[in-house]
Amino acid sequence: MKSILMMFLAMQMATSHFALASAPTTFEQAKVELRQKVYYDRNTSEAGDLYCGCDWKWVGRSGGRVDFASCGYEVRAQENRAQRIEWEHVLPAYAFGSQRQCWQNGGRKNCIDTDPVFRKMEADMHNLAVSVGEVNADRSNFRYGVLPSTPMQYGACPTRTDFQQRVTEPRDQVKGAVARIYFYMHDRYGLSMSRAQQQLLMAWDRQYPVSAWEQERDRRIARVMGHSNPFVTGERSWNLGMRVKGAGTMAQAIRSEPVQHQVSGGYASSSLSPVIGNRNSNVYHLPVGCPSYEKVGTRNRVEFASAADAEAAGFKRAGNCR
Template sequence: MKILALILAAITSAFSLQAVPAPATFEQAKVELRQKVYFDRNQAGEIYCGCPWRWVGRSGGRVDLSACGYEVRAQPNRAARIEWEHITPAWVIGHQRQCWQNGGRKNCVATDPVYRAMESDAHNLTPAVGEVNADRSNYRYTQLASTPYQYGACRTRVDFKQRAAEPRDEAKGLIARVQFYMHDWYRLNMSRQQQQIFSAWDRMYPVSEWERERDRRIALVMGHSNPYVTGERAWQVGQKPSGDGIPIARAPEKKSASTVRQAKAEPSEDTAHLPVIGNRNSKVYHLPQGCPSYSQVGPRNQVPFGSAQEAEAAGFRLAGNCRS
């Protein structure tokens, strides 16, 4: 009976994990990370310098700089506070999604549901000293052997001329596996040089017990783990990203014409929250599943609709490259 109870508990836990809705916004993600992931980690130290902090408010913190030997470089206000760092920068995400160029972050949040999912992905977020977060900006990670350290005892450094940053050794493995996850899950491009650096860090700095625990906690927030932490996947230089985190990237099953018409009225569960996107120039509309050009409509030309029927009533027709 005890074994049966354990099996039932495991099945229930797995079902609950899959049913969890991921955070819908960056703000929500920060609050959930504070409450469910990092609630007991503030004395263990943030990612870049190992500095402890005191929680303030819903998701903020005040850094104890003296406890980690941190020396302010230029921004005392930001050095004193905890900020939430996007390991794969929001700037990089937005530019690859092609929404940042037409209005920056605000435009991406307003017009691109895939960007919103990426910006609020808890796997990609971590507490960091605000000044280091600001200095790192959207710079690439790399090795900086000749760059001096700028933050006292903190072993993270930034080269502003090269637009590059090197995190301390204790963070390199986690950062590499988050980068693998983000680029694979959301089909982002990564240079071969970056792939080689992260592959080296992945080998040199294996998954720690805290990283495993972090992944378990974030899985309860996101509904899935990072497979590069659990060992379900291993990055190969030159591999093609899967895009598993983008609903439209999943190959749809072949359906009859009547089934396709029914699907327009009854979208699948994983795309039901996404709008139908019309192109105001071409007067065609794209469904969130089965239409390859769904994410390629320029933000200024997007006309969102609640359903295919609504789009057709407005004079739009289904895009010709949508697959059945």
């Protein structure tokens, strides 16, 4: 009986710790959290950095110096950036930022200044990984792809980039991991992804299953972020053209109001139907009183718990709503 009680208390403590997890609110804070709580013992492990498998020596709060000999790395063009580790947004900031209205109105800086959802995406630890700085710079905001005829560019590091096609092919060991990070980001933040990119990443997901380190990384990040990547844990799987949840945008608003239904000239509260946003036009539609509510295509559709959530995410009410 005593052992059962102790197990119950341990479970309660673990649950409480998870519930009290506080996700970082800025990119800079996320890097420090990753250094201290996720990658603290990975700088000399077999896995190494994301793209080349290099070891590194920690420097400062979240930086590091790359050990070229550990992975046979050779500098391509940028000596200074090659020597340091950087924190790579696996799904580039441009890829998720350009789908926000704030980016259209002033780029990344404007998004950081004005859009809480963008700041949340930029600081999402699930999307951040250690990378050799030069490879991070070369990858830029290019999409992932397959480059069978592109020669090796960094000595023994197998990741390659075609600058004309704007494509990077990561090393085989992380192809499944980057695919599942892409799935997570698009699903959590209601982002659109091309059919060709979906097909490629689905193939990588099948070909390169979740590794032990990927599982441990997910557990460590979940303790800070408060949630796991469901495509790593197996709770969700990606299907071509699937309907994304957009949970990260629904939870963002500081103050939320109930979904409204038009009744006798006013609005009555309801929690049954979501507010539907169109990420292509950046307008949202209410369940009642908006003629285009059912007309938003799956690819451009994102759901919000309330009109306030939609507006906090940068959407405006559709002009044809009565």
